[in-house]
Amino acid sequence: MYKHAFSSFITALLLAWGTIPSHAHAENASTPTITxxxxxxxxxxxxxxxxxxxxxxxxxxxxxxxxxxxxxxxxxxxxxxxxxxxxxxxxxxxxxxxxxxxxxxxxxxxxxxxxxxxxxxxxxxxxxxxxxxxxxxxxxxxxxxxxxxxxxxx
Missing domain, CATH: 2.40.128.520 (Lipocalin)
Structure with a gap:
Protein backbone atom coordinates (compact mmCIF):
# COMPACT_ATOMS: atom_id res chain seq x y z
CA MET A 1 0.00 0.00 0.00
CA TYR A 2 2.77 2.44 0.90
CA LYS A 3 4.75 1.39 -2.14
CA HIS A 4 1.80 2.25 -4.43
CA ALA A 5 1.22 5.62 -2.71
CA PHE A 6 4.93 6.48 -2.94
CA SER A 7 5.01 5.46 -6.60
CA SER A 8 1.95 7.63 -7.31
CA PHE A 9 3.58 10.53 -5.46
CA ILE A 10 6.79 10.20 -7.50
CA THR A 11 4.80 9.99 -10.74
CA ALA A 12 2.80 13.11 -9.84
CA LEU A 13 5.99 14.93 -8.83
CA LEU A 14 7.72 14.06 -12.10
CA LEU A 15 4.69 15.12 -14.12
CA ALA A 16 4.53 18.43 -12.25
CA TRP A 17 8.27 18.91 -12.61
CA GLY A 18 7.98 18.26 -16.32
CA THR A 19 5.51 21.13 -16.68
CA ILE A 20 7.68 23.68 -14.91
CA PRO A 21 10.07 24.35 -17.79
CA SER A 22 7.26 24.68 -20.32
CA HIS A 23 5.38 27.04 -17.99
CA ALA A 24 8.53 29.11 -17.48
CA HIS A 25 9.08 29.19 -21.23
CA ALA A 26 5.50 30.30 -21.81
CA GLU A 27 6.02 33.10 -19.29
CA ASN A 28 9.17 34.25 -21.10
CA ALA A 29 7.40 34.13 -24.45
CA SER A 30 4.85 36.66 -23.19
CA THR A 31 7.47 39.04 -21.76
CA PRO A 32 7.02 42.45 -23.41
CA THR A 33 9.75 43.44 -25.82
CA ILE A 34 11.85 46.58 -25.68
CA THR A 35 11.97 46.79 -29.48
Missing part, protein backbone atom coordinates in the same frame (compact mmCIF):
# COMPACT_ATOMS: atom_id res chain seq x y z
CA UNK A 36 10.01 49.49 -31.25
CA UNK A 37 9.70 53.26 -31.18
CA UNK A 38 9.56 55.07 -27.84
CA UNK A 39 8.99 58.76 -27.10
CA UNK A 40 11.04 60.22 -24.27
CA UNK A 41 9.56 61.46 -21.01
CA UNK A 42 9.90 65.12 -22.05
CA UNK A 43 8.44 64.42 -25.51
CA UNK A 44 11.49 65.85 -27.27
CA UNK A 45 12.84 62.65 -28.82
CA UNK A 46 11.80 59.34 -30.34
CA UNK A 47 14.12 56.35 -30.18
CA UNK A 48 13.95 53.25 -32.35
CA UNK A 49 15.19 50.26 -30.34
CA UNK A 50 16.16 47.32 -32.53
CA UNK A 51 18.35 44.25 -32.74
CA UNK A 52 21.98 44.78 -33.69
CA UNK A 53 23.57 41.37 -33.85
CA UNK A 54 23.02 39.50 -30.59
CA UNK A 55 22.40 42.72 -28.65
CA UNK A 56 19.92 45.61 -28.78
CA UNK A 57 20.67 49.18 -29.86
CA UNK A 58 18.70 52.38 -30.15
CA UNK A 59 18.88 55.32 -32.52
CA UNK A 60 17.39 58.76 -32.04
CA UNK A 61 15.01 58.93 -35.03
CA UNK A 62 12.72 61.83 -34.17
CA UNK A 63 13.07 65.26 -32.60
CA UNK A 64 10.53 67.78 -31.31
CA UNK A 65 12.60 70.96 -31.40
CA UNK A 66 11.85 74.50 -30.25
CA UNK A 67 12.54 77.31 -32.74
CA UNK A 68 15.88 78.05 -31.06
CA UNK A 69 16.87 74.38 -31.17
CA UNK A 70 15.73 74.19 -34.79
CA UNK A 71 18.13 77.02 -35.65
CA UNK A 72 21.01 75.12 -34.07
CA UNK A 73 22.52 72.66 -36.53
CA UNK A 74 24.04 70.74 -33.59
CA UNK A 75 20.66 69.26 -32.60
CA UNK A 76 19.86 68.26 -36.18
CA UNK A 77 23.06 66.21 -36.41
CA UNK A 78 21.80 64.03 -33.55
CA UNK A 79 19.15 62.55 -35.84
CA UNK A 80 19.78 58.83 -36.43
CA UNK A 81 22.61 58.88 -33.90
CA UNK A 82 22.98 55.53 -32.12
CA UNK A 83 22.72 56.49 -28.45
CA UNK A 84 21.75 53.13 -26.90
CA UNK A 85 24.43 50.48 -27.38
CA UNK A 86 25.19 46.90 -26.43
CA UNK A 87 22.03 46.04 -24.48
CA UNK A 88 21.88 42.39 -23.45
CA UNK A 89 19.54 40.47 -21.11
CA UNK A 90 20.65 40.58 -17.49
CA UNK A 91 21.41 37.21 -15.91
CA UNK A 92 19.61 37.97 -12.64
CA UNK A 93 16.68 39.91 -14.17
CA UNK A 94 15.70 38.31 -17.48
CA UNK A 95 13.17 41.00 -18.38
CA UNK A 96 15.80 43.75 -17.95
CA UNK A 97 18.47 44.67 -20.49
CA UNK A 98 21.81 46.26 -19.58
CA UNK A 99 23.98 48.36 -21.86
CA UNK A 100 25.17 51.92 -22.37
CA UNK A 101 23.58 55.25 -23.25
CA UNK A 102 25.45 58.13 -24.87
CA UNK A 103 24.57 61.73 -24.00
CA UNK A 104 25.59 63.87 -27.00
CA UNK A 105 25.32 67.12 -25.04
CA UNK A 106 27.81 66.13 -22.33
CA UNK A 107 29.66 63.65 -24.59
CA UNK A 108 29.48 61.12 -21.73
CA UNK A 109 28.49 57.47 -21.89
CA UNK A 110 26.58 55.99 -18.96
CA UNK A 111 25.60 52.49 -17.89
CA UNK A 112 21.89 51.88 -18.39
CA UNK A 113 19.19 49.32 -17.74
CA UNK A 114 15.91 49.20 -19.66
CA UNK A 115 12.75 47.19 -19.11
CA UNK A 116 9.08 47.30 -20.00
CA UNK A 117 6.91 48.14 -17.00
CA UNK A 118 3.54 46.53 -16.30
CA UNK A 119 1.74 49.56 -17.78
CA UNK A 120 3.56 49.08 -21.12
CA UNK A 121 5.95 51.99 -20.68
CA UNK A 122 9.70 51.62 -21.09
CA UNK A 123 11.83 52.41 -18.06
CA UNK A 124 15.39 53.58 -18.70
CA UNK A 125 17.67 53.82 -15.66
CA UNK A 126 20.94 55.58 -16.43
CA UNK A 127 23.79 55.56 -13.94
CA UNK A 128 27.52 55.92 -13.52
CA UNK A 129 29.06 52.99 -11.67
CA UNK A 130 26.39 52.09 -9.11
CA UNK A 131 22.71 51.66 -9.99
CA UNK A 132 21.85 53.44 -6.74
CA UNK A 133 23.25 56.69 -8.10
CA UNK A 134 21.19 57.11 -11.21
CA UNK A 135 17.98 58.39 -12.69
CA UNK A 136 15.04 56.56 -14.22
CA UNK A 137 13.06 58.02 -17.11
CA UNK A 138 9.76 56.69 -18.40
CA UNK A 139 9.26 56.45 -22.15
CA UNK A 140 5.96 55.69 -23.86
CA UNK A 141 5.31 53.73 -27.06
CA UNK A 142 5.33 56.15 -30.00
CA UNK A 143 2.43 55.84 -32.42
CA UNK A 144 2.94 59.09 -34.35
CA UNK A 145 4.85 59.80 -37.52
CA UNK A 146 8.43 60.96 -38.09
CA UNK A 147 8.42 63.56 -40.85
CA UNK A 148 11.09 65.32 -42.87
CA UNK A 149 14.28 66.36 -41.10
CA UNK A 150 13.60 63.99 -38.21
CA UNK A 151 10.58 66.03 -37.04
CA UNK A 152 8.04 64.36 -34.76
CA UNK A 153 4.45 64.58 -36.01
CA UNK A 154 2.13 63.19 -33.31
Missing amino acids: GQWITEDGKGVFDIHSCGDKMCGNLVGLNLTQDEEASSRRKTECNLQMLKGFHPMEDRHDHWKGHIFDPQSKNTYDAIVWVAEDGSLKLHGFLGLELFGRTDTWQPFHGHIGNNCRINP
Whole structure:
Protein backbone atom coordinates (compact mmCIF):
# COMPACT_ATOMS: atom_id res chain seq x y z
CA MET A 1 0.00 0.00 0.00
CA TYR A 2 2.77 2.44 0.90
CA LYS A 3 4.75 1.39 -2.14
CA HIS A 4 1.80 2.25 -4.43
CA ALA A 5 1.22 5.62 -2.71
CA PHE A 6 4.93 6.48 -2.94
CA SER A 7 5.01 5.46 -6.60
CA SER A 8 1.95 7.63 -7.31
CA PHE A 9 3.58 10.53 -5.46
CA ILE A 10 6.79 10.20 -7.50
CA THR A 11 4.80 9.99 -10.74
CA ALA A 12 2.80 13.11 -9.84
CA LEU A 13 5.99 14.93 -8.83
CA LEU A 14 7.72 14.06 -12.10
CA LEU A 15 4.69 15.12 -14.12
CA ALA A 16 4.53 18.43 -12.25
CA TRP A 17 8.27 18.91 -12.61
CA GLY A 18 7.98 18.26 -16.32
CA THR A 19 5.51 21.13 -16.68
CA ILE A 20 7.68 23.68 -14.91
CA PRO A 21 10.07 24.35 -17.79
CA SER A 22 7.26 24.68 -20.32
CA HIS A 23 5.38 27.04 -17.99
CA ALA A 24 8.53 29.11 -17.48
CA HIS A 25 9.08 29.19 -21.23
CA ALA A 26 5.50 30.30 -21.81
CA GLU A 27 6.02 33.10 -19.29
CA ASN A 28 9.17 34.25 -21.10
CA ALA A 29 7.40 34.13 -24.45
CA SER A 30 4.85 36.66 -23.19
CA THR A 31 7.47 39.04 -21.76
CA PRO A 32 7.02 42.45 -23.41
CA THR A 33 9.75 43.44 -25.82
CA ILE A 34 11.85 46.58 -25.68
CA THR A 35 11.97 46.79 -29.48
CA GLY A 36 10.01 49.49 -31.25
CA GLN A 37 9.70 53.26 -31.18
CA TRP A 38 9.56 55.07 -27.84
CA ILE A 39 8.99 58.76 -27.10
CA THR A 40 11.04 60.22 -24.27
CA GLU A 41 9.56 61.46 -21.01
CA ASP A 42 9.90 65.12 -22.05
CA GLY A 43 8.44 64.42 -25.51
CA LYS A 44 11.49 65.85 -27.27
CA GLY A 45 12.84 62.65 -28.82
CA VAL A 46 11.80 59.34 -30.34
CA PHE A 47 14.12 56.35 -30.18
CA ASP A 48 13.95 53.25 -32.35
CA ILE A 49 15.19 50.26 -30.34
CA HIS A 50 16.16 47.32 -32.53
CA SER A 51 18.35 44.25 -32.74
CA CYS A 52 21.98 44.78 -33.69
CA GLY A 53 23.57 41.37 -33.85
CA ASP A 54 23.02 39.50 -30.59
CA LYS A 55 22.40 42.72 -28.65
CA MET A 56 19.92 45.61 -28.78
CA CYS A 57 20.67 49.18 -29.86
CA GLY A 58 18.70 52.38 -30.15
CA ASN A 59 18.88 55.32 -32.52
CA LEU A 60 17.39 58.76 -32.04
CA VAL A 61 15.01 58.93 -35.03
CA GLY A 62 12.72 61.83 -34.17
CA LEU A 63 13.07 65.26 -32.60
CA ASN A 64 10.53 67.78 -31.31
CA LEU A 65 12.60 70.96 -31.40
CA THR A 66 11.85 74.50 -30.25
CA GLN A 67 12.54 77.31 -32.74
CA ASP A 68 15.88 78.05 -31.06
CA GLU A 69 16.87 74.38 -31.17
CA GLU A 70 15.73 74.19 -34.79
CA ALA A 71 18.13 77.02 -35.65
CA SER A 72 21.01 75.12 -34.07
CA SER A 73 22.52 72.66 -36.53
CA ARG A 74 24.04 70.74 -33.59
CA ARG A 75 20.66 69.26 -32.60
CA LYS A 76 19.86 68.26 -36.18
CA THR A 77 23.06 66.21 -36.41
CA GLU A 78 21.80 64.03 -33.55
CA CYS A 79 19.15 62.55 -35.84
CA ASN A 80 19.78 58.83 -36.43
CA LEU A 81 22.61 58.88 -33.90
CA GLN A 82 22.98 55.53 -32.12
CA MET A 83 22.72 56.49 -28.45
CA LEU A 84 21.75 53.13 -26.90
CA LYS A 85 24.43 50.48 -27.38
CA GLY A 86 25.19 46.90 -26.43
CA PHE A 87 22.03 46.04 -24.48
CA HIS A 88 21.88 42.39 -23.45
CA PRO A 89 19.54 40.47 -21.11
CA MET A 90 20.65 40.58 -17.49
CA GLU A 91 21.41 37.21 -15.91
CA ASP A 92 19.61 37.97 -12.64
CA ARG A 93 16.68 39.91 -14.17
CA HIS A 94 15.70 38.31 -17.48
CA ASP A 95 13.17 41.00 -18.38
CA HIS A 96 15.80 43.75 -17.95
CA TRP A 97 18.47 44.67 -20.49
CA LYS A 98 21.81 46.26 -19.58
CA GLY A 99 23.98 48.36 -21.86
CA HIS A 100 25.17 51.92 -22.37
CA ILE A 101 23.58 55.25 -23.25
CA PHE A 102 25.45 58.13 -24.87
CA ASP A 103 24.57 61.73 -24.00
CA PRO A 104 25.59 63.87 -27.00
CA GLN A 105 25.32 67.12 -25.04
CA SER A 106 27.81 66.13 -22.33
CA LYS A 107 29.66 63.65 -24.59
CA ASN A 108 29.48 61.12 -21.73
CA THR A 109 28.49 57.47 -21.89
CA TYR A 110 26.58 55.99 -18.96
CA ASP A 111 25.60 52.49 -17.89
CA ALA A 112 21.89 51.88 -18.39
CA ILE A 113 19.19 49.32 -17.74
CA VAL A 114 15.91 49.20 -19.66
CA TRP A 115 12.75 47.19 -19.11
CA VAL A 116 9.08 47.30 -20.00
CA ALA A 117 6.91 48.14 -17.00
CA GLU A 118 3.54 46.53 -16.30
CA ASP A 119 1.74 49.56 -17.78
CA GLY A 120 3.56 49.08 -21.12
CA SER A 121 5.95 51.99 -20.68
CA LEU A 122 9.70 51.62 -21.09
CA LYS A 123 11.83 52.41 -18.06
CA LEU A 124 15.39 53.58 -18.70
CA HIS A 125 17.67 53.82 -15.66
CA GLY A 126 20.94 55.58 -16.43
CA PHE A 127 23.79 55.56 -13.94
CA LEU A 128 27.52 55.92 -13.52
CA GLY A 129 29.06 52.99 -11.67
CA LEU A 130 26.39 52.09 -9.11
CA GLU A 131 22.71 51.66 -9.99
CA LEU A 132 21.85 53.44 -6.74
CA PHE A 133 23.25 56.69 -8.10
CA GLY A 134 21.19 57.11 -11.21
CA ARG A 135 17.98 58.39 -12.69
CA THR A 136 15.04 56.56 -14.22
CA ASP A 137 13.06 58.02 -17.11
CA THR A 138 9.76 56.69 -18.40
CA TRP A 139 9.26 56.45 -22.15
CA GLN A 140 5.96 55.69 -23.86
CA PRO A 141 5.31 53.73 -27.06
CA PHE A 142 5.33 56.15 -30.00
CA HIS A 143 2.43 55.84 -32.42
CA GLY A 144 2.94 59.09 -34.35
CA HIS A 145 4.85 59.80 -37.52
CA ILE A 146 8.43 60.96 -38.09
CA GLY A 147 8.42 63.56 -40.85
CA ASN A 148 11.09 65.32 -42.87
CA ASN A 149 14.28 66.36 -41.10
CA CYS A 150 13.60 63.99 -38.21
CA ARG A 151 10.58 66.03 -37.04
CA ILE A 152 8.04 64.36 -34.76
CA ASN A 153 4.45 64.58 -36.01
CA PRO A 154 2.13 63.19 -33.31
